[in-house]
Amino acid sequence: MRIPLSNVTLTDDAKRYATDAIQSSWISGTGPKIAEFEQALAEKHFRRHAIAVANGTVALEIALRALDIRPGDEVIVPALTFVAPAAAVRSVGAKPVFVDVTSGNWTIDPNLTERHINRHTMAIIAVDLLGHPCDYADLQAVRGDADLIEDAAEAHGARYKYLPVGNFGFASTFSFHANKTISTGEGGAILTDSKNLHHLTRLMVNHGMETSRPYWHEIIGTNARMTNVTAALGLGQVEHWDELVAARNLVAAKYDERLRHLFDNTQLYRRPVAEWATEACWLYTVAHPHRDQIIVKLRDKDIDARAIWPALSRLPLYHDSVRGQYPVAEKISGEAFWLPTWAGMPDALIDEVCDRLRDSVHSMETITCVPTT
Ligand SMILES: *Cc1c(COP(=O)(O)O)cnc(C)c1O
Numbered sequence: 001m002r003i004p005l006s007n008v009t010l011t012d013d014a015k016r017y018a019t020d021a022i023q024s025s026w027i028s029g030t031g032p033k034i035a036e037f038e039q040a041l042a043e044k045h046f047r048r049h050a051i052a053v054a055n056g057t058v059a060l061e062i063a064l065r066a067l068d069i070r071p072g073d074e075v076i077v078p079a080l081t082f083v084a085p086a087a088a089v090r091s092v093g094a095k096p097v098f099v100d101v102t103s104g105n106w107t108i109d110p111n112l113t114e115r116h117i118n119r120h121t122m123a124i125i126a127v128d129l130l131g132h133p134c135d136y137a138d139l140q141a142v143r144g145d146a147d148l149i150e151d152a153a154e155a156h157g158a159r160y161k162y163l164p165v166g167n168f169g170f171a172s173t174f175s176f177h178a179n180k181t182i183s184t185g186e187g188g189a190i191l192t193d194s195k196n197l198h199h200l201t202r203l204m205v206n207h208g209m210e211t212s213r214p215y216w217h218e219i220i221g222t223n224a225r226m227t228n229v230t231a232a233l234g235l236g237q238v239e240h241w242d243e244l245v246a247a248r249n250l251v252a253a254k255y256d257e258r259l260r261h262l263f264d265n266t267q268l269y270r271r272p273v274a275e276w277a278t279e280a281c282w283l284y285t286v287a288h289p290h291r292d293q294i295i296v297k298l299r300d301k302d303i304d305a306r307a308i309w310p311a312l313s314r315l316p317l318y319h320d321s322v323r324g325q326y327p328v329a330e331k332i333s334g335e336a337f338w339l340p341t342w343a344g345m346p347d348a349l350i351d352e353v354c355d356r357l358r359d360s361v362h363s364m365e366t367i368t369c370v371p372t373t
Contacts, residue, residue, distance in 0.1 A: 002302035002303070003302060003303045003304060003340045003349050003352065003353060004304050004340060004342075005179075005283070005304040005305070005306055005338060005340050005341075006179050006283065006340065006341060006342050007342035007343075007345075008178050008179075008183055008342075009183075009244060009247070009342065009343040009344065010183075010233065010236075010237070011236050011237060011239070011240045011243075011244075012236075013235075013236035013239055013240065014184075014232070014233045014234075014235075014236025014237050014240075015233075015236070016236065017033065017232035017233065017235055017236045018229050018232045018233045018236070020232065021033055021228050021229045021231075021232035022229055026228040026229075027227060027228060027229050028225075028227060028228065029206070029223070029225025029226060029227055029228070030225075030228065031227075031228025031231070032228070033228045033229075033231040033232040033234075033235055034052055034225075034226060034228055034231040036231070036235050037052055037226075037231040037232070037234040037235045037238065038050040038051065038052050038189070038231075040235055040238040040239065041174075041189055041191070041234070041238055042191065044164075044166075044238060044241055045164055045166040045167055045172075045191055046163070046164075046167060047166065047167065047172070047191040047192065047193055048192070048193040048194075048195075048198070049191065049192050049193070049194075049195075049197075049198040050189050050190070050191050051189060051190045051191075051198065051201045051202060051205060052187070052188075052189050052225075052226035052230075052231055052234065053187075053188045053189060053190065053205055053224045053225070053226055054186060054187070054188065054224050054225065054226055055175060055177065055186050055187060055188045056084065056151075056153045056173060056174060056175020056176070056177060056180075056187075056188035057084045057087065057088060057175075057188070058188060058222075058224045059173035059174065059175070059188035059189060059190045059224075060084060060085055060088035060125070060149070060151060060173050061088045061091050061092060061224075062190060062201055062204050062205060062222075062224055063149050063169075063171035063173055063190050063201070064088055064089060064091075064092045064094070064123065064149070065092055065204055066171070066197055066200040066201045066204060067122070067123060067147050067149070067170070067171070067197070069089070069092050069094050069122050069123055070092060070093055070094060071093035071094060072094070072120065073094040073095070073120055073121075073122040073123075074094065074095050074096075074097045074118070074120040074121045074122065075089040075094050075095070075096055075097065075121070075122060075123045075124070075125060076096075076097050076098075076099050076108075076113055076116055076117070076121060076123070076124040076125065076146070077089060077096040077097065077098055077099070077125050077127075077312070077321070078098070078099060078100075078101050078107065078108040078125075078126075078127050078129070078312075078329070079098040079099060079100050079101065079311050079312050079313045079326040079329035079330075080100075080101045080106065080129065080309070080311055080312070080326075080328075080329035080332055080333060081127040081129060081151075081309070081312065082127075082153075082154075082309055083309070083312065083315075084151070084153070084175075085125040085127055085151050086098075086312055086318060086321065088125075089125070094122070095120075095320060095321065096312075096318065096321045097116055097121070097321055097323060098312055098313050098318070098321045098322060098323065098326065098329075099112045099113050099116050099323075100112050100325075100326045100327065100328050100329050101129070101328050101329050101332070102135075102328065103272075103328050103331075103332075104272060104274060105132055105135070105272055105273065105274040105277065106129050106130065106132065106271060106272065106328075106332060107126070107127065107128070107129050107132060107133070107134040107135065108124075108126055108127065108134055108139070109328075110135050110138035110139050110141070110142050111138075111142070113139065113142055113143075114142035116323060117142070117143070117144055117146060121144075121146045122146060122147065123146050123147045123148070123149050124139065124143055124146050124147070124148055124149065125149045125150075125151055126139055126148060126149070126150050126151065126168070126169070127151045127153075127154075128150065128151065128152045128153075128154060128155035128158060128165045129154060129155075130154055130155075130271055130282055130283065130285050130308075131154060131155050131158050131181075131279050131280045131281050131282040132155065132158060132271070132273060132274070132277055132279050133155060133158050133159065133160035133165050133168070133277050134150070134160070134168070135160075135274070135276070136148075136160050136168045139168075147170045147171075148168065148169050148170055149169045149170065149171050149172070149173070150165065150166070150167075150168045150169030150171070150172035150173065151172075151173050152165040152166045152172055152173065152174050153173065153174060153175035153177075153180060153188075154175075154180065154181075154282045155280055155282065156174065156180065156181040156182045156241070156244075156245060156280060156282075157181065157182075157241065157242070157244075157245030157249075157280035158277065158278060158279055158280035159277070159278035159280075160276065160277060161276050165280075166191050167191075169191075169192075170192065170194065170197065171190055171191070171192045171194075171197060171201075172190070172191040172192070173188060173189065173190050173191070174188060174189045174191070175187070175188050176188060176189070176230075176234060176237070180282065181244060181245060181248055181280065181282050181343075182234075182237050182238065182241060182244055182245075183237065184226075184230045184231075184233040184234045184237060185230060185233065186230070187226055187230050187233075187234060188226075189226075200219070203218065203219055203221055204219065204220075204221040204222065204224070205221065205222070205223075205224045205225055206221060206223065206224075206225060207221040207222065207223060208220055208221030209221065244343055245280050247343030247344055248280070248281045248282065248341060248342070248343050249279075249280060249281050251281065251284065251341055251342070251343070251345045251350065252279075252281035252284050252341070254347065254350050255284045255339065255341075255350060255353075255354065256270070258350065258351070258354040259286070259354060259357070262357070262358060262361055266288075266361050266362070266365050267288055267289055267290075267361075267365060268286055268287070268288045268357075268361050269286065269287050269288070270285075270286055270287075271285040271286065271287070271336070281341065282341070283338040283339070283341045284338065284339045284340075284341045285308065285336055285337070285338055285339075286336070286337065286339065286357075287332065287335035287336040287337065288335055288337075288361065288364070289335055290364040290365075291307060291334065291335050291336070291337050292307065293360075293364060294337070294357070294360045294361060294364060295307060295337055297356070297359070297360035297363070298353075298356055298357065298360060301356045303339075303340065303352070303353055303356055304340060305337050305338060305339055305340070305353075305357075306337060306338050307336070307337050307338075308332070308333060308336045308337060308338065309333060310333050311326050311329040311330045311332075311333040312329075313326040313329060313330065314330065314333070339353055339357070340353055
């Protein structure tokens with residue numbers, strides 16, 4: 001593909017810190033950069049604690065384990081998301097229960113969430129989908145005794161009202177996978193203000209072992225540590241957090257400007273944004289009823305546009321998690337697609353994607369083209 005879906009941006013500081021870490025021989029899950037990265041991440045999000053882990057999926061699994069979620073429990077998960085939150089719930093033996101998203105902003109619907117809460121519901125995983133926060137005031141109002149876990153993997157830098165995502169879960173998780181806005185290759189983190197949750201999480205990430213009491217294991221843990229080299233990359237990325245977020249938002253603004261005419265005059269539409277939200281573009285997302293044909297045409301021109309995930313309610317593996325219908329999630333999953341997006345994507349490439357998209361959409365629709373002056 002000549003225009004890839006995404007590209008990684010590593011800051012010069014990230015490369016320098018990682019090189020230093022390698023030269024220092026601190027390459028395992030022990031070393032000075034881990035605590036520095038964790039502190040920078042916690043401070044950036046006004047949280048008391050951040051625990052660095054190997055990836056964003058394991059961050060969710062450990063958060064669920066630390067909250068003592070187990071077989072027999074139910075955890076509410078949006079029907080439209082990358083699969084990791086649902087898989088994490090299954091990995092601790094609990095049952096994900098799918099709730100539809102809102103057409104207004106594509107995140108989990110708080111009213112429907114309330115209707116699916118019962119005495120087995122131990123937690124809600126709120127996914128800040130595609131750079132957009134969930135409606136946290138309404139989720140807090142309906143959650144009852146269920147703990148809120150925030151999966152902010154796709155929304156680094158997005159804000160709900162004035163606060164950045166990463167603030168809204170009893171545990172909030174991030175992924176720093178190479179395709180995420182702030183990336184370390186593979187990586188993740190759990191953020192919390194709870195001393196108890198922090199303590200448990202630390203133990204679980206490192207074999208259930210107190211650092212002050214080597215080889216004495218109070219609980220079942222695992223090895224989910226982030227390496228010092230990865231944390232060094234992470235520190236160099238977090239120090240440039242706002243620039244990395246702004247760079248993608250600039251690309252989104254350029255797409256918005258170039259595609260406005262199509263949004264106004266064709267069936268192409270943009271991912272909607274709630275008035276209380278500040279979006280932080282991860283992958284620029286648009287939708288069209290003839291999405292699949294449009295993607296074929298873009299791919300013919302070597303543009304790596306991609307359809308978003310199927311609604312989880314459509315996966316046979318999760319038929320047990322289905323409760324009724326998911327009209328919004330299924331409509332979006334049939335129409336939405338990603339356009340190539342990365343920090344510093346050149347204008348010429350954005351123009352090329354938009355030109356091809358315009359041709360494809362026009363060929364799908366018989367519309368009167370009003371020439372722009
Ligand atoms: C990417 C992603 C994850 C998983 O992160 P990894 O670091 O790839 O394990 C979890 N949740 C969501 C919503 C994601 O998009």
